[in-house]
Amino acid sequence: MKILIVEDSRSSLLLLSQYIEAFGARAVPAASGEAAVAAFAAEQPDLVLLDVVLPDIDGHEVARRIRAIEGEERWVPIIFLSSMAGDEDIEKGIAAGGDDYLIKPVSEIVLGAKIRAMQRIVRMRAALVDLTRRLDAANNELKRLSAIDGLTGIANRRQFDERLDQEWRRARRAGGSVALLMCDIDYFKQYNDRYGHQAGDDCLRRVAAAIAQTMERGADLAARYGGEEFSAILPDTPLGGALFVAEKIRHAVHQLNQPHAGSPLGRVTLSIGVASLPADAGQTCEALIQAADQALYRAKHEGRDRVCRAETAVA
Numbered sequence: 001m002k003i004l005i006v007e008d009s010r011s012s013l014l015l016l017s018q019y020i021e022a023f024g025a026r027a028v029p030a031a032s033g034e035a036a037v038a039a040f041a042a043e044q045p046d047l048v049l050l051d052v053v054l055p056d057i058d059g060h061e062v063a064r065r066i067r068a069i070e071g072e073e074r075w076v077p078i079i080f081l082s083s084m085a086g087d088e089d090i091e092k093g094i095a096a097g098g099d100d101y102l103i104k105p106v107s108e109i110v111l112g113a114k115i116r117a118m119q120r121i122v123r124m125r126a127a128l129v130d131l132t133r134r135l136d137a138a139n140n141e142l143k144r145l146s147a148i149d150g151l152t153g154i155a156n157r158r159q160f161d162e163r164l165d166q167e168w169r170r171a172r173r174a175g176g177s178v179a180l181l182m183c184d185i186d187y188f189k190q191y192n193d194r195y196g197h198q199a200g201d202d203c204l205r206r207v208a209a210a211i212a213q214t215m216e217r218g219a220d221l222a223a224r225y226g227g228e229e230f231s232a233i234l235p236d237t238p239l240g241g242a243l244f245v246a247e248k249i250r251h252a253v254h255q256l257n258q259p260h261a262g263s264p265l266g267r268v269t270l271s272i273g274v275a276s277l278p279a280d281a282g283q284t285c286e287a288l289i290q291a292a293d294q295a296l297y298r299a300k301h302e303g304r305d306r307v308c309r310a311e312t313a314v315a
Contacts (some may be wrong), residue, residue, distance in 0.1 A: 033057035152208035171279035179242035190262030
């Protein structure tokens with residue numbers, strides 16, 4: 001344990017250092033306020049014994065500077081040393097950042113008791129900080145898991161709905177547009193019937209990974225919309241760009257070369273509907289979903305393994 005002793009009296013500094021060493025701690029001496037602030041930053045002590053009256057800046061200002069240095073994450077107990085024991089003196093010291101007050105001349109027994117009490121407070125605070133961090137980490141993990149589809153590892157429907165709403169509101173404020181892709185695995189029921197549900201799950205995972213790997217921008221989101229249907233949100237993307245991404249996705253799934261004997265196409269393929277709408281007062285994100293769904297229906301109707309644009313999409 002390191003204890004910073006701030007005392008301008010040489011004899012008092014020596015005596016306090018002896019007390020500290022007898023207690024089993026290491027004394028870090030400082031004879032002025034400026035030296036104390038520098039020593040605190042360099043030594044990172046576990047406790048500070050701080051004289052109120054110093055030759056340059058007073059102890060109250062030293063305490064304020066120490067609190068500014070340590071920030072919010074770290075807390076070091078400060079015990080003021082003073083011959084002034086009035087209520088106002090004590091209140092002023094606590095307001096400056098102090099935690100306790102010792103009246104000079106300091107008793108070795110009382111000093112030891114104060115140090116032990118502060119040690120207990122430090123340990124309790126450290127345990128509380130550690131618990132808080134672990135709870136924060138657990139809550140963040142729960143939040144992450146609540147937004148992830150358990151089977152495919154990409155965003156789930158809940159995250160899709162939240163993100164689309166966020167991007168739509170943001171685009172409305174900026175006067176922009178949002179593009180949406182709706183993707184469906186062709187003849188997936190026949191795939192499950194022929195190869196079994198475990199193979200179907202593996203197929204969903206591979207297709208999801210292929211779609212996610214195509215998302216090159218951090219703002220883009222690939223999600224499992226439901227069953228064998230996937231979606232991709234493309235903020236600030238015109239129709240031409242959305243069609244380009246859709247073709248990349250269709251090609252990536254095609255290149256998986258996943259056999260599908262129940263499909264006339266012979267392999268696992270995707271049909272994709274593309275829509276892009278301006279986020280103005282005359283449109284809604286529900287209309288965007290409907291437009292992309294209609295385009296997906298056309299892609300299915302026209303032979304599958306293809307990309308179709310919505311009739312209401314804008315360039």
